[in-house]
Amino acid sequence: MSIDPQILRxxxxxxxxRNLAMIHEAGGGHTGGDLSAADILAALYLGGVLNVNPEDPxxxxxxxxxxxxxHCSGLLYTTxxxxxxxxxxxxATFMQPLSRxxxxxxxxxxxxxxxxxxxxxGLPVATGAALAAKMDGAPWRAFVLTGDxxxxxxSNWEAAxxxxxxxxxxxxLIVDRNRIQMVDxxxxxxxxxxxxxxxxxxxxxxxxxxxHDHAQILDTFAALPFEEGRPNCVIAHTTKGKGVSFIEDRAxxxxxxxxxxxxxxxxxxxxEAVE
Amino acid sequence: MSTLxxxxxxxAAALEDIARQxxxxxxxxxxxxxxxxxxxxxxxxxxxxxxxxxxxxNMVGMAAGLANGGKIPFVAAAACFLTAxxxxxxxxxxxxxxxxxxxxxxxxxxxxxxLGGTHHAIEDIAWLRAIADMTVIVPAxxxxxxxxxRAAAAFVGPVYLRLSRMGVPVVHxxxxxxxxxxxxxxRDGTDVTLVACGTLVPRAxxxxxxxxxxxxxxxxxxxxxxxxIDRQAIVEAAVETGAIVTAEEHTVYGxxxxxxxxxxxxxxxxxxxxxxxxxxFAPTGSSEFLFEHFGLTPRSIRRAALExxxxxxxx
Numbered sequence: 081m082s083i084d085p086q087i088l089r090x091x092x093x094x095x096x097x098r099n100l101a102m103i104h105e106a107g108g109g110h111t112g113g114d115l116s117a118a119d120i121l122a123a124l125y126l127g128g129v130l131n132v133n134p135e136d137p138x139x140x141x142x143x144x145x146x147x148x149x150x151h152c153s154g155l156l157y158t159t160x161x162x163x164x165x166x167x168x169x170x171x172a173t174f175m176q177p178l179s180r181x182x183x184x185x186x187x188x189x190x191x192x193x194x195x196x197x198x199x200x201x202g203l204p205v206a207t208g209a210a211l212a213a214k215m216d217g218a219p220w221r222a223f224v225l226t227g228d229x230x231x232x233x234x235s236n237w238e239a240a241x242x243x244x245x246x247x248x249x250x251x252x253l254i255v256d257r258n259r260i261q262m263v264d265x266x267x268x269x270x271x272x273x274x275x276x277x278x279x280x281x282x283x284x285x286x287x288x289x290x291x292h293d294h295a296q297i298l299d300t301f302a303a304l305p306f307e308e309g310r311p312n313c314v315i316a317h318t319t320k321g322k323g324v325s326f327i328e329d330r331a332x333x334x335x336x337x338x339x340x341x342x343x344x345x346x347x348x349x350x351x352e353a354v355e
Numbered sequence: 356m357s358t359l360x361x362x363x364x365x366x367a368a369a370l371e372d373i374a375r376q377x378x379x380x381x382x383x384x385x386x387x388x389x390x391x392x393x394x395x396x397x398x399x400x401x402x403x404x405x406x407x408x409x410x411x412x413n414m415v416g417m418a419a420g421l422a423n424g425g426k427i428p429f430v431a432a433a434a435c436f437l438t439a440x441x442x443x444x445x446x447x448x449x450x451x452x453x454x455x456x457x458x459x460x461x462x463x464x465x466x467x468x469x470l471g472g473t474h475h476a477i478e479d480i481a482w483l484r485a486i487a488d489m490t491v492i493v494p495a496x497x498x499x500x501x502x503x504x505r506a507a508a509a510f511v512g513p514v515y516l517r518l519s520r521m522g523v524p525v526v527h528x529x530x531x532x533x534x535x536x537x538x539x540x541x542r543d544g545t546d547v548t549l550v551a552c553g554t555l556v557p558r559a560x561x562x563x564x565x566x567x568x569x570x571x572x573x574x575x576x577x578x579x580x581x582x583x584i585d586r587q588a589i590v591e592a593a594v595e596t597g598a599i600v601t602a603e604e605h606t607v608y609g610x611x612x613x614x615x616x617x618x619x620x621x622x623x624x625x626x627x628x629x630x631x632x633x634x635x636f637a638p639t640g641s642s643e644f645l646f647e648h649f650g651l652t653p654r655s656i657r658r659a660a661l662e663x664x665x666x667x668x669x670x
Contacts, residue, residue: 144424186451186452187452193423194419194448195451195452196447197447198443201416201443201444201447201448203416204412204413204415204416204417204419204420204444204448205416205417205419205420205423206420207413207416207420208417208418208419208420208421208422208423208424208428209420209421209423211405211417211421211424212420212421212424212425213424215402215403215424215426216424218424222420234412235412235416235444238410238413239413239416241408242407242408242413242417246405
């Protein structure tokens with residue numbers, strides 16, 4: 081393991097703090113989902129999971145990461161900047177006129193692989209990328225992070241069948257299972273459970289983890305591929321708004337922007353948490 | 356009666372030839388190996404053709420991913436399903452992302468005849484040309500199809516090729532050179548210009564012959580690249596002939612005629628007629644029947660031209 085989980089935990093909370101400040105400055109963003117997936121993205125980029133090089137973001141044999149839950153662009157940008165893909169100062173331009181840091185990711189930002197934001201797009205694209213690597217016998221892998229509510233999009237299940245058919249064990253789906261979509265809990269809208277069984281039934285190898293346990297996240301990715309010839313599904317059980325008590329597990333914080341006072345309180349909480 | 360050709364054959368042969376030279380070329384289809392004429396490609400390159408099943412959204416998304424991984428995917432499927440079902444993937448995963456993917460819609464327009472409105476693709480030009488960074492090509496014959504496939508492969512970026520399944524005569528000489536964005540003047544004339552794409556090109560040429568008997572010299576333009584359209588050829592036609600008739604196997608709303616009219620109206624406005632499918636779903640009938648039904652015939656093109664030239668009704 082290339083990084084101490086405790087250090088990773090600290091880095092993840094640094095990302096959370098920068099992210100919240102950025103959303104506050106921009107007056108927009110997706111607070112709940114950003115915080116929910118921060119530990120996963122920190123592990124991927126700063127925990128040495130992804131084979132990517134900020135100096136050469138288009139290297140042919142890089143691992144691909146597709147941010148299918150594109151509304152969490154704020155988290156992706158903050159993580160990419162923390163990894164060195166572009167200067168952290170640029171985060172101040174998030175959603176400002178003519179900034180390349182659009183409200184949803186686009187390929188003009190170094191490190192971004194696809195323009196996402198419409199849900200249910202990342203998994204099909206990652207499936208095609210994984211197939212390209214297999215065709216070439218190349219070592220790189222395709223990672224994709226989806227929300228959980230996003231799995232209501234049928235295109236995911238088209239890709240689920242295809243990935244299994246093509247035995248893409250170099251494809252890694254991570255589901256940010258925070259159980260809340262924009263307005264309410266997933267299970268109260270169109271329920272996803274039994275989610276792990278669904279993926280298994282589609283031929284995937286499934287691991288369920290605590291999406292905020294850094295050691296477990298790193299161990300899980302270190303065990304890839306889970307089974308030869310099967311695509312990998314990591315259901316990361318998370319808490320929407322993780323890390324800030326008054327944001328956690330509340331649908332109302334899907335895209336609410338913290339006020340000055342809330343931001344100060346949130347930053348303090350996150351700072352205390354890592355001490 | 357001249358010999359009729361199925362442009363899908365020229366498409367498949369060209370693709371196979373390019374694939375032989377360029378290992379990046381791959382093909383995807385939605386259980387449509389036979390209707391896209393890719394059976395032989397499948398035999399020649401069994402590891403490079405992916406029949407992803409009846410799942411167009413995933414098919415186009417996967418093509419974007421394959422392009423991300425360095426491949427040049429050709430996605431071939433019935434145009435009605437390819438464009439309508441996967442429109443958001445075309446917009447976001449291909450055009451917006453800038454993926455180097457070629458879409459090949461086959462059996463376009465009214466080609467499916469009596470199979471009805473679900474199978475007709477008469478909105479695809481409007482949908483795809485409205486998307487930024489999409490290139491839209493509607494070849495008229497096998498000569499142009501063959502070259503358009505090669506041009507699409509050489510072009511970096513998303514391209515939509517619209518390929519009919521109806522038999523069409525050869526309208527281009529063997530030395531014709533297709534170029535993306537360049538119209539072909541198939542006949543000179545000074546009284547009116549007949550502008551067509553795809554299956555309407557031979558019909559426009561036939562109309563020009565009829566008009567000759569009327570004493571009207573009609574120019575005929577084949578504008579295969581609907582986007583980016585050859586503005587210069589259109590402006591010249593407006594300036595030099597003073598009247599324009601467009602014809603397409605597509606709805607008149609937002610399609611080929613609209614693209615031509617946008618140029619005419621904003622540069623050198625002249626009297627223009629747009630022939631195509633009016634805003635209705637087609638009744639039951641063979642494609643030939645439907646062409647007659649909607650006036651996509653040399654006679655109707657002639658009548659429209661005469662109305663413009665003579666300022667009144669046809670004789």
